[in-house]
Amino acid sequence: MTTALQQQVFALDARYNAHRAPQSPNFRTLYIRRRSQLLREANSRSTEKWKQYLKIRSQLLQQRYGNLKLEHSSVSGSLASLGNQSNEKSGIGSTPSGSVVPTKNAEASKALVGGTTIGENYAFVGVHHIFDQHTQAVTMIKFANNDKSRLCCSSLDHTLSICDVSSNPPSVISILRGHTSAVSGFDWSVNNDSIVSCSLDGTAKVWKVEDYSCLRTLNDPNNAQILCCIFQPTNNNLILTGNNKGELRIANVSTGRFLKNVCKIGGQVLSIASDTNGHVFWVGNDKGEIFSVFCELNGSLTRTKKISLPTSCWVTSLSYRAWISREGRNPLLLVNATDSSVYIFSVLNYEGYLGLKRKFQNRHQRYTVRSTFCPIMSFREGACVVTGSEDGCIYFIDIERIGSKSVVNTLQGHSSAVLGISFNYDESLLATSDLQGLVIIWKKGNFSQK
Known part of the structure; x- marks a missing residue:
């Protein structure tokens, strides 16, 4: 208390x-x-x-x-012009559409979280550290894969930063400089030896983590703004990028060139997610559309399915997660959209077809707000996702609950819209970033195991 x-x-x-x-x-x-x-x-x-x-x-x-009343400061640069100016008011809620959690008696998954309740699992109650190395909005944050301490941040101030949250005190290891415009996103390679970043300056840069030097600069063939990027999970020599001309492209890190194959999505490509094997990618644009794209071994991209959200809005974040236990069934896709909603879709087949399972309301109408699955997806009482919000709060949502009871925890500490969000792999720390450039590291509360 x-x-x-x-x-x-x-x-x-x-x-x-x-x-x-x-x-x-x-x-x-x-x-x-x-x-x-x-x-x-x-x-x-x-x-x-x-x-x-x-x-x-x-x-x-x-x-x-x-x-x-909570006020939002404006964002300078090209990203600010990509907003949805709707004035619709909304709060957190949910609409049921079938069961999400496969079984209520998943013993293997209970053991992963020590038998605690969902509320106890996600009781992030204290501030571990506050970083302020960026002078403008931090657009995205992400812990390294299977890592407890290394955190990367990208910003509208044209830079990225690498932080060590386990040092005493936590520190900024390096500032990555080289982009000449806002950094819109980035991704860690599978083994964390490199980072790819993308920018409104029309380039994607590959950084060598060993010494934080720029290994390669890739120029978009159409000189378009690159809005999102991701490594091909099974071949980190390939990078997928989405630009403001509606194109999904693949670049080869070794040659420093984009492949000729282009997948036309339409609108502006704002977000990308991949399944574990890198066979299927999901791409979201500024028209409220999500495309399933099949990626062949040679890098060829083929659109397989499109779904449209109820309104024309921005799809600002996509996140894929398979159930951690063999007791699970369909993997899930988590979606943030500027129609003030967070969506949960089931991935129905190997071609990436999606079926809507849940919809939750969130304050999100203007900025590139992101969300994430909690790393340990327990089946005891449900599974949790965490989302940023334009009201400055961070919401923990049990995707199996209905109505206002779906929110199992709320963190308040930011004074502007929360844009980025990331867990370290064991859920001991949560990182969040905001419109003013602050990054807050939250620590989990201590509960005795039952």
């Missing part, structure tokens, strides 16, 4: 921090980091004292700054 109240105090400070010293962003960052440190050290207070402190601090801040 005390830890939850500490989080509420931190969220209150973070909300008002955007209005403190508006001309001094560095001061605001130092202030909120110090507040986080002080709150972590103040564990001796009783629950009643924390309640009283929260009430008094809320009153003082309201007297000083007024009763604020």
Whole structure:
């Protein structure tokens, strides 16, 4: 209970921090980091004292700054112009469409999480660290594969950064410079020895993680803005990119050239995801369309199926996950869209056909908000996904529950739209990034196993 109240105090400070010293962003960052440190050290207070402190601090801040509503700052650069200007208001909710979790009695999966409840599994209650190395919005964050400590961030400030969250204190290892415009996305190779990044400057760059040097620069053949990229999972010498001219392309890292084969998607290609074997890719655009694309061994791309969301909107994030246990059936595709929705689709066959399983409401109408599956998909009471939101909150959603009960945890600490989100592999840390360039590392609460 005390830890939850500490989080509420931190969220209150973070909300008002955007209005403190508006001309001094560095001061605001130092202030909120110090507040986080002080709150972590103040564990001796009783629950009643924390309640009283929260009430008094809320009153003082309201007297000083007024009763604020969460406001979003504008984003500079080309990514800002890709928004949906709808004013529809929404909250978190869900619409059932068949069972998602294959069985309620999956013993193998229960053992992975120590027999705890869903709420306990995802009780991220404390701030581990706050990074502020980027001067503009952090568009995407991602932990290295099967890694607890290395985190990569991309930003509108034209750079990427590599962080070590396990060092004491956590530190920025390297800043990757070379793009001349906003970095829209990136991906780690399977063995984490390289990173591919893409930018609105029309290039994709391959970085060597050993010394963080630029190994290769790939130029889009049509000089288009590259909006998303991903390694071919089974052949990291190949990279798939999506651009603002509706093209899905494959590049060869060794030759530094794009293959002649082009898959026409239409609109602007905003997001890409792949199955485990790299046979099927899913591609989302700015028209509310998701395409299944089959990738052959020679790099040839073939569209197999298209589904359209109920409204013409942006598909800003796609994430694939197969059930971790043999008790599972169909893999799932997680989708964020600017119609204020998070969708869960079942992957029905080897060609990537999709069937809608769930739809949840989320505040998402304008920015490239992302979501992710929790790495350990327990079947005890359901499975969880975590999504950013334009109201500055991070929502943990049990995809098997209905209505408002689907939200099993909410983190409040950002004072602007939450864009990026990533777990490390054992779920001990969660990283989130926002429109103002802050990256918050959250730590999981400690619960005794049942």
